[in-house]
Amino acid sequence: MTLETRDILNVTNLxxxxxxxxxxxxxxxxxxxxxxxxIDLQLASGETLGLVGESGSGKTTAARTIxxxxxxxxxxxxxxxxxxxxxxxxxxxxxxxxxxxxxQDPYNALNPRHTVGSIIAAPFRVQGVTPPGGVKNxxxxxxxxxxxxxxxxxxxxxxxxxGQRQRIGIARAIALRxxxxxxxxxxxxxDVSIQAQIINLLRDLQQEFGVAYLFVAHDLAVVKQIxxxxxxxxxxxxxxxxxxxxxxxxxxxxxTHSLLSAVPIPDPKQQRHRTRIVLQGxxxxxxxxxxxxxxxxxCFQAQEKCxxxxxxxxxxxxxxxxxxxxxxxxxxxPARVEVEDVEFxxxxxxxxxxxxxxxxxxxxxxxxxxxxxxxxxRR
Amino acid sequence: MISSGQSLDRPFLxxxxxxxxxxxxxxxxxxxxxIDLTLERGKTLAIVGESGSGKSVTAQAIMGLVNxxxxxxxxxxxxxxxxxxxxxxxxxxxxxxxxxxxxxQDPMSSLHPFYRIGDQIVEAIRAHRxxxxxxxxxxxxxxxxxxxxxxxxxxxxxxxxQLSGGMRQRVMIAMALINSPALLxxxxxxxxxxxxVQAQIMELIQRLQGEFGTTVILITHDLGIxxxxxxEVAVMYAGRIVERAPTxxxxxxxxxxxxxxxLSSVPRMDRAALERxxxxxxxxxxxxxxxxxxxxxxxxxxxxxxGGLSMTVRPELLPSGPDHLVRCHLPPEERQRIARDVxxxxxxxxx
Numbered sequence: 087m088t089l090e091t092r093d094i095l096n097v098t099n100l101x102x103x104x105x106x107x108x109x110x111x112x113x114x115x116x117x118x119x120x121x122x123x124x125i126d127l128q129l130a131s132g133e134t135l136g137l138v139g140e141s142g143s144g145k146t147t148a149a150r151t152i153x154x155x156x157x158x159x160x161x162x163x164x165x166x167x168x169x170x171x172x173x174x175x176x177x178x179x180x181x182x183x184x185x186x187x188x189x190q191d192p193y194n195a196l197n198p199r200h201t202v203g204s205i206i207a208a209p210f211r212v213q214g215v216t217p218p219g220g221v222k223n224x225x226x227x228x229x230x231x232x233x234x235x236x237x238x239x240x241x242x243x244x245x246x247x248x249g250q251r252q253r254i255g256i257a258r259a260i261a262l263r264x265x266x267x268x269x270x271x272x273x274x275x276x277d278v279s280i281q282a283q284i285i286n287l288l289r290d291l292q293q294e295f296g297v298a299y300l301f302v303a304h305d306l307a308v309v310k311q312i313x314x315x316x317x318x319x320x321x322x323x324x325x326x327x328x329x330x331x332x333x334x335x336x337x338x339x340x341x342t343h344s345l346l347s348a349v350p351i352p353d354p355k356q357q358r359h360r361t362r363i364v365l366q367g368x369x370x371x372x373x374x375x376x377x378x379x380x381x382x383x384x385c386f387q388a389q390e391k392c393x394x395x396x397x398x399x400x401x402x403x404x405x406x407x408x409x410x411x412x413x414x415x416x417x418x419x420p421a422r423v424e425v426e427d428v429e430f431x432x433x434x435x436x437x438x439x440x441x442x443x444x445x446x447x448x449x450x451x452x453x454x455x456x457x458x459x460x461x462x463x464r465r
Numbered sequence: 466m467i468s469s470g471q472s473l474d475r476p477f478l479x480x481x482x483x484x485x486x487x488x489x490x491x492x493x494x495x496x497x498x499x500i501d502l503t504l505e506r507g508k509t510l511a512i513v514g515e516s517g518s519g520k521s522v523t524a525q526a527i528m529g530l531v532n533x534x535x536x537x538x539x540x541x542x543x544x545x546x547x548x549x550x551x552x553x554x555x556x557x558x559x560x561x562x563x564x565x566x567x568x569x570q571d572p573m574s575s576l577h578p579f580y581r582i583g584d585q586i587v588e589a590i591r592a593h594r595x596x597x598x599x600x601x602x603x604x605x606x607x608x609x610x611x612x613x614x615x616x617x618x619x620x621x622x623x624x625x626x627q628l629s630g631g632m633r634q635r636v637m638i639a640m641a642l643i644n645s646p647a648l649l650x651x652x653x654x655x656x657x658x659x660x661x662v663q664a665q666i667m668e669l670i671q672r673l674q675g676e677f678g679t680t681v682i683l684i685t686h687d688l689g690i691x692x693x694x695x696x697e698v699a700v701m702y703a704g705r706i707v708e709r710a711p712t713x714x715x716x717x718x719x720x721x722x723x724x725x726x727x728l729s730s731v732p733r734m735d736r737a738a739l740e741r742x743x744x745x746x747x748x749x750x751x752x753x754x755x756x757x758x759x760x761x762x763x764x765x766x767x768x769x770x771x772g773g774l775s776m777t778v779r780p781e782l783l784p785s786g787p788d789h790l791v792r793c794h795l796p797p798e799e800r801q802r803i804a805r806d807v808x809x810x811x812x813x814x815x816x
Contacts, residue, residue, distance in 0.1 A: 140659035140660070140661060140662075141659055247748055249748065250748070277515035277516055277686065277749075278515065278686065278688075278727060278730045278731050278744075279515060279726060279727065279730045279744050279745040280515075280744070280748070281730065281744075282729075282730040282731070282732075282742040282743070282744030282745075283744045283746075285732070285742055286741050286742055286744065289741065304659065304660070306660070306734055307731065307732040307733060307734040308732055310732060310734055310738050311732035311738050311739070311742065330738065334734065344661060345660060345661065346734070347664075348660040348661045348663065348664040349660050349689065349734055350664075350667075350687065350689030350690050350692060350693045351689055351692065351733070351734060351735045352688035352689045352691070352692050352716070352728065352731055352733070353692055353716055353735070354692040354693075354712045354713050354716050355713065355716075356692075356735060357689065357692040357693045358692075358693065362664070364661075364664055364665060364668060365661045365664075365665070366613075366665065367615075368629040368630075368631055368632070368662065
């Protein structure tokens with residue numbers, strides 16, 4: 087047995103770029119989509135790391151790269167102490183026994199022409215493993231374990247609901263007792279009542295088998311329920327990472343604040359009296375990300391320095407890392423922050439440098455703070 | 466439009482015993498089965514439910530979008546003194562887009578990919594109001610600016626694919642509101658969007674609702690959004706309303722076990738994470754083969770306390786306090802006690 091504290095996953099300086107080709111007879115590479123742009127992740131065995139971000143943040147690409155479904159441009163991936171970065175598909179086969187994946191869309195992740203029994207038995211087939219008691223018995227056990235009726239062994243995926251299909255995907259993923267499962271938005275396609283069932287199932291399996299999860303999701307409430315630690319991604323970079331308690335109650339990165347304040351709380355009294363940080367606009371293009379800090383174009387804390395210097399991910403407290411020049415505590419947030427997008431200003435005629443108040447201003451909370459920084463530099 | 470004197474007497478929107486049934490090879494699917502709703506002008510009603518609950522079909526029926534050849538639509542829908550179900554299709558079409566407008570979940574498939582967004586909105590104007598193309602375009606630009614589209618003069622000639630999801634949803638909202646409809650139906654308007662963009666869009670809908678005095682029906686599965694914007698909530702399950710109440714009452718004093726189940730299923734960001742969530746067990750019933758008695762009974766933790774009633778008799782939607790309707794066989798004191806216990810347990814670990 088390995089030590090309890092050993093990292094099952096260790097990712098360093100991971101970059102995944104996708105080339106952008108020009109049109110024409112001889113396509114040239116004219117740019118790169120920097121989907122993942124230098125991230126570090128560690129995951130201990132039996133632990134859950136939530137990886138959150140908006141669409142386009144690179145969280146799914148990061149997840150796929152970690153299992154080498156996409157090849158990294160740069161960086162290293164260590165699974166269970168073994169550097170697997172340059173492994174061929176063939177050399178990866180034994181690694182796949184340790185690291186499995188659960189996909190977002192339970193409709194597309196299962197072969198519609200295979201029976202449930204055959205789908206769940208696939209890992210045994212591929213790996214050439216015969217479990218004690220035989221494959222069929224193991225599959226029936228697995229079905230029972232994830233809450234499927236073993237009598238449905240010979241049914242096809244289209245006969246199941248979304249939640250049940252996700253259970254099939256989970257049974258397949260745990261078949262070989264992996265040490266790591268990368269879960270890519272495993273519950274986002276499901277109704278709330280079914281979603282809660284699947285979250286509970288994942289947690290039970292973790293307690294039973296000690297599996298570690300890299301849990302990729304955009305739903306911060308779900309991530310809070312399941313994760314021990316959380317990493318927040320934006321445009322290919324990790325903005326902040328900390329224990330669950332710290333991320334949700336004492337975050338420091340302006341982007342984490344913005345994300346948290348955007349999630350509506352199912353309680354009318356609380357929800358209608360919250361600090362809101364309303365980000366304007368959308369994610370900038372990952373082909374041509376902003377200079378310096380990638381979040382600065384939407385950030386209420388942004389100043390001149392942010393356009394020039396990339397903020398390093400520094401450890402502010404044990405286990406709490408933040409990549410920001412001007413981190414801010416929850417108690418210092420103004421009552422309401424509206425952030426103008428730089429792109430908006432660039433394209434609008436006239437109003438180039440509207441007077442602005444920085445969100446960091448202390449003093450009594452004001453109802454509305456137009457927080458675009460006066461110094462905000464441009465790309 | 467009818468005179469205001471008349472519309473003062475009754476609510477702006479009244480739905481009586483609405484039913485939508487689709488004949489299929491396997492039998493009749495009653496997607497919506499006897500819905501009653503009332504809504505005052507300028508208010509927001511949220512219809513909440515999981516997939517298959519009939520919430521979207523209800524919205525489509527009010528919008529007159531249910532194909533009458535494929536489905537049997539019964540009951541009455543009164544909007545501002547006009548009844549829609551018996552109305553000839555041509556007249557419904559006249560109302561649609563002018564008096565009633567709709568925003569859909571997926572703005573990419575609701576906008577025509579071949580036409581410039583500006584031209585699509587101009588068409589929406591000129592379908593209902595005689596206006597020169599030039600004036601209509603001016604009004605379009607004004608509206609696009611109003612919904613927060615940056616660099617409008619250039620974007621008005623953009624094609625839908627050139628815009629981001631959030632921008633497309635803004636265009637949809639501009640198109641829906643261009644003829645100042647009295648009723649706006651928003652069917653999962655932010656489900657396809659990121660949370661930060663969702664916050665922008667919900668704020669926009671609320672701001673415009675305030676400016677234009679629009680009545681809004683919001684169809685959603687997200688109890689957080691409901692808490693944010695709704696005045697009234699109707700919870701739907703298996704084609705019927707199982708609980709209806711003003712928003713604060715529904716969240717503070719829910720009574721129907723299904724509502725309680727929904728509230729216990731969602732992980733809460735504002736509270737310390739629970740060791741385990743307490744989801745509703747099982748799966749929603751098949752609409753072809755609904756359980757006898759209460760449709761929620763097979764998944765209900767408390768149905769054994771109804772003395773067998775919930776196995777055999779369909780419960781009615783009955784008043785339980787002012788403005789509060791509940792469809793449940795449990796005695797009111799019993800279900801109120803259950804709700805108090807469950808909510809206390811959920812709030813057990815406040816942060």
